[in-house]
Amino acid sequence: MTASNRPPVVGVVMGSRSDWDTMQHAAQKLGELGIPHEVRVVSAHRTPDALFEYAATARERGLKAIIAGAGGAAHLPGMLASKTALPVLGVPVQSKALNGMDSLLSIVQMPAGVPVATFSIGNAGAANAALFAAAQLAAAGDADVAAALDAFRQRQTDDVAAGDDPRR
Numbered sequence: 001m002t003a004s005n006r007p008p009v010v011g012v013v014m015g016s017r018s019d020w021d022t023m024q025h026a027a028q029k030l031g032e033l034g035i036p037h038e039v040r041v042v043s044a045h046r047t048p049d050a051l052f053e054y055a056a057t058a059r060e061r062g063l064k065a066i067i068a069g070a071g072g073a074a075h076l077p078g079m080l081a082s083k084t085a086l087p088v089l090g091v092p093v094q095s096k097a098l099n100g101m102d103s104l105l106s107i108v109q110m111p112a113g114v115p116v117a118t119f120s121i122g123n124a125g126a127a128n129a130a131l132f133a134a135a136q137l138a139a140a141g142d143a144d145v146a147a148a149l150d151a152f153r154q155r156q157t158d159d160v161a162a163g164d165d166p167r168r
């Protein structure tokens with residue numbers, strides 16, 4: 001079975017379709033590593049009931065982690081974390097008004113007892129959240145993901161070495 005026809009183990013959620021430009025970098029990395037995942041728009045403010053339902057059923061549906069991206073008053077990751085003990089990986093989307101500082105601070109400053117692992121603002125944060133979710137799956141014993149992650153790291157190292165003269 002390919003990653004796309006196995007049940008998802010990672011959920012990629014975002015507060016708005018407008019977050020997809022950023023969050024596609026998480027989905028792309030998960031795909032590259034062969035990790036089955038789902039992608040949904042779930043808004044803390046516009047669809048709060050759907051958010052609660054998503055978080056409350058995530059574990060029983062087989063998810064092992066949720067990557068959640070949001071911008072501005074970015075309450076989605078924290079509210080998901082309030083309803084599930086699955087790891088929630090928060091991605092601050094770069095907002096237009098405040099460049100993502102609002103998103104970052106909204107996501108990172110969780111009260112003790114309800115953790116959200118917070119990544120950097122924007123595309124790098126989305127990509128790294130996916131790689132971190134992969135590392136969690138690998139650490140929990142998924143040998144295929146561990147091998148895919150090692151291969152990714154090696155390719156990345158090789159790519160840097162192959163282009164080590166910036167004039168070429």
Ligand code: RP5
Pocket residue numbers: 014015016017018019043045069070071072073093
């Ligand atoms: C947040 O508001 C979303 O995560 C998005 O980053 C931001 C703006 O949403 P739209 O107005 O573009 O739908 O909830």
